[in-house]
Amino acid sequence: MSIQPPLEPHEGIVDPAENVENAIELKEVEGLSQGRIVLRRFVRHRGAMISAVVLTAVVLLVTTSIGWGPIPGWWQYGYKELNPIVNAGGAPTMGFDGGFTVGSHPFGQDNVGHDGFALVMRGTQQSLTVMVVIGLLSTTIGVVVGALAGFFRGRLDDLLMRFTDMIITIPVIMIGAILGVLVGGANPWSLAVALSLVSWTNMARLVRGQFLTLREREFVDAARVAGASSARIMFKHILPNAVGVIIVNATLLMASAILLETALSYLGFGISSPEVSLGQLINEYQTAFATRPWLFWWPGLFIVTIALCVNFIGDGLRDAFDPRQRRIPTRRALAKADARKARARAKATASA
Amino acid sequence: MTTDYATGGSPAAPGPDAKAPILEVRDLTVEFFVDGEWFPAAVDVEYDVRPGEVLAIVGESGSGKTQSSMSLIGLLPPNGRASGSARLAGRELLGLNHKQLSSVRGKDVSVIFQEPMTALNPVYTVGFQIVETLRVHFEMTPKEARARAVELLRLVDLPNPEEAVDKYPHQLSGGQRQRAMIAQALACEPKLLIADEPTTALDVTVQAEILKLMRDLRHRVDAGIILITHDMGVVADLSDRVMVMKNGRVVESGTSDEIFNRPQHTYTRQLLDAVPHLGSETLAAQGLHGDHPVAEGAGALRVSERPLGQPLQRPGTLDASQTGYALEASGLVIEYPGRGRVPAFRAINGIDLAIGKGEVVGLVGESGSGKTTVGRAAVGLLPVAGGSLKVNGVELAGIKPKDLRAVRQDVSIVFQDPGSSLNPRLPIGESIGEPLKLHKIASGADLDRRVESLLDRVHLPRAMRNRYPHELSGGQRQRVGIARALALSPKLLIADEPTSALDVSVQARVLELFQELQREYGFACLFISHDLAVVEILSNRIAVMNKGDLVEVGPRAQILRAPQQDYTRRLLAAVPVPNPAEQKLRREERDRLLAAAAPAGTSAAQAAVADGQRVQAFEDEQITNAGRYEGNIRPRGPVDGGSV
Numbered sequence: 001m002s003i004q005p006p007l008e009p010h011e012g013i014v015d016p017a018e019n020v021e022n023a024i025e026l027k028e029v030e031g032l033s034q035g036r037i038v039l040r041r042f043v044r045h046r047g048a049m050i051s052a053v054v055l056t057a058v059v060l061l062v063t064t065s066i067g068w069g070p071i072p073g074w075w076q077y078g079y080k081e082l083n084p085i086v087n088a089g090g091a092p093t094m095g096f097d098g099g100f101t102v103g104s105h106p107f108g109q110d111n112v113g114h115d116g117f118a119l120v121m122r123g124t125q126q127s128l129t130v131m132v133v134i135g136l137l138s139t140t141i142g143v144v145v146g147a148l149a150g151f152f153r154g155r156l157d158d159l160l161m162r163f164t165d166m167i168i169t170i171p172v173i174m175i176g177a178i179l180g181v182l183v184g185g186a187n188p189w190s191l192a193v194a195l196s197l198v199s200w201t202n203m204a205r206l207v208r209g210q211f212l213t214l215r216e217r218e219f220v221d222a223a224r225v226a227g228a229s230s231a232r233i234m235f236k237h238i239l240p241n242a243v244g245v246i247i248v249n250a251t252l253l254m255a256s257a258i259l260l261e262t263a264l265s266y267l268g269f270g271i272s273s274p275e276v277s278l279g280q281l282i283n284e285y286q287t288a289f290a291t292r293p294w295l296f297w298w299p300g301l302f303i304v305t306i307a308l309c310v311n312f313i314g315d316g317l318r319d320a321f322d323p324r325q326r327r328i329p330t331r332r333a334l335a336k337a338d339a340r341k342a343r344a345r346a347k348a349t350a351s352a
Numbered sequence: 353m354t355t356d357y358a359t360g361g362s363p364a365a366p367g368p369d370a371k372a373p374i375l376e377v378r379d380l381t382v383e384f385f386v387d388g389e390w391f392p393a394a395v396d397v398e399y400d401v402r403p404g405e406v407l408a409i410v411g412e413s414g415s416g417k418t419q420s421s422m423s424l425i426g427l428l429p430p431n432g433r434a435s436g437s438a439r440l441a442g443r444e445l446l447g448l449n450h451k452q453l454s455s456v457r458g459k460d461v462s463v464i465f466q467e468p469m470t471a472l473n474p475v476y477t478v479g480f481q482i483v484e485t486l487r488v489h490f491e492m493t494p495k496e497a498r499a500r501a502v503e504l505l506r507l508v509d510l511p512n513p514e515e516a517v518d519k520y521p522h523q524l525s526g527g528q529r530q531r532a533m534i535a536q537a538l539a540c541e542p543k544l545l546i547a548d549e550p551t552t553a554l555d556v557t558v559q560a561e562i563l564k565l566m567r568d569l570r571h572r573v574d575a576g577i578i579l580i581t582h583d584m585g586v587v588a589d590l591s592d593r594v595m596v597m598k599n600g601r602v603v604e605s606g607t608s609d610e611i612f613n614r615p616q617h618t619y620t621r622q623l624l625d626a627v628p629h630l631g632s633e634t635l636a637a638q639g640l641h642g643d644h645p646v647a648e649g650a651g652a653l654r655v656s657e658r659p660l661g662q663p664l665q666r667p668g669t670l671d672a673s674q675t676g677y678a679l680e681a682s683g684l685v686i687e688y689p690g691r692g693r694v695p696a697f698r699a700i701n702g703i704d705l706a707i708g709k710g711e712v713v714g715l716v717g718e719s720g721s722g723k724t725t726v727g728r729a730a731v732g733l734l735p736v737a738g739g740s741l742k743v744n745g746v747e748l749a750g751i752k753p754k755d756l757r758a759v760r761q762d763v764s765i766v767f768q769d770p771g772s773s774l775n776p777r778l779p780i781g782e783s784i785g786e787p788l789k790l791h792k793i794a795s796g797a798d799l800d801r802r803v804e805s806l807l808d809r810v811h812l813p814r815a816m817r818n819r820y821p822h823e824l825s826g827g828q829r830q831r832v833g834i835a836r837a838l839a840l841s842p843k844l845l846i847a848d849e850p851t852s853a854l855d856v857s858v859q860a861r862v863l864e865l866f867q868e869l870q871r872e873y874g875f876a877c878l879f880i881s882h883d884l885a886v887v888e889i890l891s892n893r894i895a896v897m898n899k900g901d902l903v904e905v906g907p908r909a910q911i912l913r914a915p916q917q918d919y920t921r922r923l924l925a926a927v928p929v930p931n932p933a934e935q936k937l938r939r940e941e942r943d944r945l946l947a948a949a950a951p952a953g954t955s956a957a958q959a960a961v962a963d964g965q966r967v968q969a970f971e972d973e974q975i976t977n978a979g980r981y982e983g984n985i986r987p988r989g990p991v992d993g994g995s996v
Contacts, residue, residue, distance in 0.1 A: 333385070
């Protein structure tokens, strides 16, 4: 959602008496737009903020290290290069060897000499691509289907919702596997598009519910009386009000998308060799778990980190968009406020 | 603390027969933690309540009247805290832990909430909920508890208590629900009863009944009652003592007689003046003809004879000068389409109503009478099922969506709840300018200029155009709603209870503004309200509706001073007046009217209630549904398409 421009400071209020009636609850949102309120609540959510930082760091690392498209990389090895094995068995060079050392292969090497770090970076790139594409595409499909069904109701609604039901009844992993094989596994883009086609259903239902609720609100009637067309009501009036639900659900969808991709690749239906993804890496090296566990642990760690971060951010967004969310003040904040008040009182008595 | 009275809540000279106070509140301060600061919601509140006495706490929203009372039983939101002292029969209430509070709540102190539909649990029967309260606090067998529940329902005059005990809340009417709620509150014979706006959600006639019940009860059960309300009329009816609060402080307190007849504080006087006083306008303004664009009685008085069976006044046809009507309904029928097995429901039953150009017609009736339905049909939000409805000369029955757009250039509507009728995601300037933009009347800098001039018209600062609705107070929002409705300079304005969601003093200002704008723009107006006193201030003529029929239409002086129909008379008698002495007279008059009507029209009255309930239930359902759709529920609703 767009962050609204900052508001002008309070000026020229005509009727002071009417201003007084603004309730105490409004004090928190005084002079702020909806977008700013949400942003403020989000920034307060500690888990979400840490996750946002971690996720940004991961994305930065992944994009710059081995390079991505036009972005040049600073890491010395490519993910397809075969290098001489440095440590015995390709063990990681990173560790505490009289002080912290990174070495030339910090995540280790596999038996033929691929650099573990480069592989994991490349795998994360692919998994992130799949995640973002699924997130955007299935959100779009879901929003369009849900909006049409919820707004027009009637026969169109029945039709769209039965179609949605049909897709829901088939296990996603099964359709995903079939589509994945059909479109050919090597390309993450086509896999992402294929998975998007089956993962929009939940979004469609939620958006439909939102539209059904919002279309009964009086401001929609007001817009209608003002002469607004159906398209304008849908996109200008209803959609911005449903944006909270959409964003939250999109984030959670992305978290499950990365797990879905991993699962498919692990099963061998997703991205396949020579291309790498996190799931594919795990699949490829599961047999080497006993001898070269680092090949298994690092991709696993990245999957868990990304999924966790995205979930936390989704959680933070949900709290931020929920207008009923009341923050229960912490004890420290309470003590601070009390101290401030006592000081103010002391000052007042001193001056008097 | 700087209140300008000395005695606090304890009157200096309690009568010789006064009992010891059941509740003593001293230095009660309630604060809310918002954004790192403590904001006081109530400061140094002091009062006593004696058994059998009603203390009314009056104030506008945000005055701290509710929070200061709720703090007594620990019902503050998590970011609130209370300090000071509140002793119930000598026992300190503040600072009790959760367990101790549970034993106090319901047993020693109980609460009657504002909205009985939400305060009663919809999945349990009324009886179950009362039994539950009883068995939590007393050792009782289920059978005894049930017998007691029936007895309680009888105490609150619920018809057929033996049957009502097994009914679910949605099977009862609004007034009956409130009675059940009161029965539950009385279940454990509390020492203190807190009634938080007990009649605000009810119709005037039902309100009158509930007030009567509460008046009876205070003698039957010897409890102290704290009545929280913003309605001076209710206070006049019920209270022994009154405490006026403003911005968290007590500005004045005294006996009912003192407050109403000799108010000391300017705020109290303002509050009393702001209450629309039924009858004031018609009695005072005899030279009315000059003030209004259309002289009374000169226009457009046409009434359906059908529901009455007796001829009504028909002062001839129109003046030659009047070239047409702004709104003309003849035999208008409006139906809510059926859903599945439920047949279509007829909300408007063939009414004839006409509004001349520049004329203000007030439409009054209880909830469920279909008055809002008429308003919504006039702007094309509901389809006309039968008869004819002409707005500015264009027939709305069977109109195509395309043509509707043109009609809407000349008619607009102000909605009841400004909170929900403004898009929360649009700055108000955009909301106001939308009609202009959509009808391609203005754009760019011209649009900006026109929006600013509209803001000027409704006395809002121009700087507010970039604000969002949630930053505005209720009154300001309603001004925005009015500005939007006036953007296209409509010939006909539908005002659907525009002030019922506002505080009295704010309501007074909005009504003033409305009058001013009506003079300035000269639009015709259908002013829908349940409040006769409000309608009286604005209207040339008044139409009274009851369960989908027009009962009576006439010039306002005639409706208010010489109503022809019993229904109108009952409606008039039910309006509480902020004057204890006068209110007493009116009450007696009303009882007499009801008694007279009882033998003749019992069954008819019951049918009326049932019918009204049906419409109400339907409208309720629409409202509840609005917030209840889940993704998994299939719609069964009317299929009216989005293009309406």
